[in-house]
Amino acid sequence: MDQFISAFLKGASESNFQQLAMEFLPQYSALISKAGGMLSPETLTGIHKALQEGKLSDVVSLIQEAFSAAENAALEVAVIGQSGTGKSSFINALRGLSHDANESADVGTVETTMCKTPYQHPKYPKVTFWDLPGTGTPNFRPDTYLDNVGFANYDFFIIISSSRFSLNDALLAQKIKDAGKKFYFVRTKVDSDLYNEQKTKPTTFKKEKVLQQIRDYCVTSLIKSGVTEPQVFLISNFDLGTFDFPKLEETLLKELPGHKRHMFALLLPNISDASIELKKHFLQEKICLEALKSGAVSFIPFMPFFCGFNFPQQEQCLKDYRSYFGLDDQSIEEIAEKLGTPFVDIKGELKCLDFWSLVKDDTIITQAMRAAEALCAVKGGPESSVAQALKVYYRRTQFLNVVVDDAKHLLRKIETVNVA
Ligand SMILES: Nc1nc2c(ncn2[C@@H]2O[C@H](COP(=O)(O)OP(=O)(O)O)[C@@H](O)[C@H]2O)c(=O)[nH]1
Ligand SMILES: [Mg+2]
Structure with missing residues (x-):
């Protein structure tokens, strides 16, 4: 016992x-x-x-x-990023859905609107992931964006990029912080970065070195844009078990209040x-x-x-x-x-x-x-x-x-x- x-x-x-x-x-x-x-x-x-x-x-x-x-805990997770960065894929992965499942978010469609879309977790209806597109569109305004999407309703924000984080990402992070909310930077598609590096530099390729370079690059650009001590999680939506996804899970769990932590786990x-x-x-x-x-x-x-x-x-x-x-x-x-x-x-x-x-x-x-x-x-x-x-x-x-x-x-x- x-x-x-x-x-x-x-x-x-x-x-x-x-x-x-x-x-x-x-x-x-x-x-x-x-x-x-x-x-x-x-x-x-x-x-x-x-x-x-x-x-x-x-x-x-x-x-x-x-x-x-x-x-009774409810959880609202905001996923922000430009079109094509992997937001829908990330949301599907967290909802435990394959991309071809009926209820899954459309993957690979170019987003042209600023409309937020809610995706409920199929087993936990009180958990909703919000797909917040539009940060890369010409109409994007970092000073009004969070008000427009109703930032107070979200428990935390995931800011996604599949290359480098933009100045807009950094400005958003600052606004989220000012609003007293948590944000996490997620760099997707590291599987294809590794694949490409291995193809182009087969003799000098070292997985850990490539991952470190991606991380340094993201962190440096965020620091240059004014984010203090940014933490970036490198992931592949096709292979959540490797790279930083487990660390992301643990960090999110640690930073949630106890009653929400249990359900999220x-x-x-x-x-x-x-x-x-x-x-x-x-x-x-x-x-x-x-x-x-x-x-x-x-x-x-x-x-x-x-x-x-x-x-x-x-x-x-x-x-x-x-x-x-x-x-x-x-x-x-x-x-x-x-x-x-x-x-x-x-x-x-x-x-x-x-x-x-x-x-x-x-x-x-x-x-x-x-x-x-x-x-x-x-x-x-x-x-x-x-x-x-x-x-x-x-x-x-x-x-x-x-x-x-x-x-x-x-x-x-x-x-x-x-x-x-
Ligand atoms: N290699 C790789 N491709 C990805 C990853 N995440 C998404 N994709 C692909 O990137 C494209 C855009 O993904 P999607 O989820 O629709 O991005 P969204 O526009 O931000 O919602 C699709 O073809 C996905 O299959 C990833 O982690 N690795
Ligand atoms: Mg999408």
Whole structure:
């Protein structure tokens, strides 16, 4: 069991609240991903104080409020750049859509208007990517552009270029900064820069050197245009797993508020083992906080007994995890088509699709009972209620591990086919 949970349950069963309060922040820091977690600094302070005062009902409501905030969080992402720089491709990649999918943004069409277009995330309707064209058109005015597109509505701005950043890009960045918003420079198409360099200078070609040159060139031109310490992320929309996209993900996650961070982490594409692990971290955090919440309920006198996790709820939980990792039926069908492998063959390789064989595994029950006995027997705590909470914790963890293993397995398969 996670140290975070066992320390909490042990402390609560012994009513050792000072100890619990002291351990809470370091335990939580060890639990969350390096990009941060879902609890805001205010919530953490609140939980710490509630523990110090032994007010478990406050702990329960603070965690519940954090869950609701994360569930209801909306995210509006602005993607700015000239026509042809790869905005639509970038938006499609972040929405997990191939360019030929029905709902995808048109790629390769020359943009002649200044109209902004919203693209909803197919699985997270509260997340919208805004395609903001027009920065390269003669009508573009940096001083009025942000007002015209309603800058206050966006959480952050991605400024895209596929060659060098223009003076207009730098002016926009300054305006975004003045408006108290965050911006990130993204230099697309580095795959074709590398390809061209290798073709023209086959004997002296060095990948890292070319990438450094592109980065230096972008940074220098932005500094000349007045941007202080610009950070530029080099990416290929055709290969998000390489270059700086993972670093961009991590930076965006770190700089978002906690409740938005959780949702953004879940919608990121599963492009590498590292991104699958990152997502796993966020879900593990939620599982632990759920267990902590139900565990706390067990120790509140006269609180309604925590009532389980029935099969439909378990099935839904597994379904949600599958969806986060792109293992829902529709995604598997699309992958099967891409790989040219029959759907049933791929299904046969994935353990997460067989709900009943997973729930038949009763080692989870045994584990939960043993853990509850060990934790509560000391002071004769409310053992059965804690056992329930732990059963849910173990079941969710089991589902998560199986889904993560399957996601990695499928990724390996896709990579093998791409290399061949
Ligand atoms: N090689 C390469 N081509 C890209 C990349 N991103 C976009 N493209 C291509 O660049 C063209 C313009 O892309 P699009 O997404 O329509 O750009 P937009 O006009 O800014 O929306 C299309 O032909 C894309 O396939 C990339 O990272 N690498
Ligand atoms: Mg476009």
